[in-house]
Amino acid sequence: MLRSLFLAAAGSARLERLVESAPVSRGVVRRFVAGGGAEEALVTARELADDGLAVSLDHLGVVTGSLERAQAVRDEYVALLARLRATGLTPAAEVSVKLSALGQRLDEKVAFEHARAICAAAAEAGTTVTFDAEEHTTTDAVLETVLDLRRDFPSTGAVLQAQLRRTEGDCRELSTAGSRVRLCKGAYAEPESVAFPSPLDVDKSYVRCLNVLMSGAGYPMVATHDPRLIAIAEDRARWFDRSTGEYEFQMLHGVRPEEQARLAAGGHTVRVYLPYGTQWYGYLMRRLAESPAAVAFAAKAVSSRK
Numbered sequence: 001m002l003r004s005l006f007l008a009a010a011g012s013a014r015l016e017r018l019v020e021s022a023p024v025s026r027g028v029v030r031r032f033v034a035g036g037g038a039e040e041a042l043v044t045a046r047e048l049a050d051d052g053l054a055v056s057l058d059h060l061g062v063v064t065g066s067l068e069r070a071q072a073v074r075d076e077y078v079a080l081l082a083r084l085r086a087t088g089l090t091p092a093a094e095v096s097v098k099l100s101a102l103g104q105r106l107d108e109k110v111a112f113e114h115a116r117a118i119c120a121a122a123a124e125a126g127t128t129v130t131f132d133a134e135e136h137t138t139t140d141a142v143l144e145t146v147l148d149l150r151r152d153f154p155s156t157g158a159v160l161q162a163q164l165r166r167t168e169g170d171c172r173e174l175s176t177a178g179s180r181v182r183l184c185k186g187a188y189a190e191p192e193s194v195a196f197p198s199p200l201d202v203d204k205s206y207v208r209c210l211n212v213l214m215s216g217a218g219y220p221m222v223a224t225h226d227p228r229l230i231a232i233a234e235d236r237a238r239w240f241d242r243s244t245g246e247y248e249f250q251m252l253h254g255v256r257p258e259e260q261a262r263l264a265a266g267g268h269t270v271r272v273y274l275p276y277g278t279q280w281y282g283y284l285m286r287r288l289a290e291s292p293a294a295v296a297f298a299a300k301a302v303s304s305r306k
């Protein structure tokens, strides 16, 4: 119920204007978002790297209304990658990219060329790119793009969402040697025809997908904060004889930092997904949708200003 409310809010332009201009939003945003620009993101990335955590930086952006904006997003990533290299943050830091922010819904070819330019800049900087998963209507296009890009940039990462019924099959197809696959539950409101409606069924799907990825030839990136799924992933890694360098855990900035530290102290690679940018509204609503703890945090921030 709460989840659907926040996911519906994520798509409301009116609410977006209201929340973005409310002073109280800033404190809540700061917990989940590194800052408005690359400078602040680099500072946070450095702090995380100093704590022994890997990072994936995400420049927040909504679907772009024009190809000019898509080009600006490409330029932002290319410049960011150069700075990550110059500040010695690669290879510990990589980037996460949404194809929609590169204009995929406006012109697939242009978006592909932008994605290529970002992959080339990442290769030059000695690091990798992972393409985020978005609404199910884009899954085929995103996965095809990743497979195309892998011809020249084999380490390009894909993201699969356990909530989608198709995902176990996608895991099988993507479990090839060297294939970097991030498995998450899925953050979008999807129809029952394509997605499991019950959280328990999503969790069961996540475990089936984990089994496929951990027993396969690729590099699984286990993206969850769910204690049960983390324990199952550790168990499967042992069962399938994977050493700690042959998979990684991933979590969002600001979510369960103590668990991130615990896993890293245990010798695991832990990558923190670190968003930055001014267009944080949709991202924040998706975070509030998935966690009573995050809503409680937001409510506390609001009430403490009264």
Ligand code: FDA
Residues within 6 Å of the ligand: 131, 132, 133, 134, 159, 161, 184, 185, 186, 187, 188, 223, 224, 225, 226, 227, 250, 251, 252, 254, 255, 256, 272, 273, 290, 291, 293, 294
């Ligand atoms: P879930 O939200 O069900 O939470 C399970 C448990 O985790 C909770 O019961 C609680 O114990 C703990 N928990 C969760 N959030 C907490 C909080 N804020 N504070 C304290 N405890 C908390 N989605 C997508 O559609 N496309 C994508 O490309 C990505 N990319 C991505 C990258 C990374 C690195 C991560 C971690 C996640 C994504 N996601 C994503 C988001 C993902 O699909 C999902 O919405 C969130 O990770 C939340 O799902 P969980 O697996 O954490 O479980």
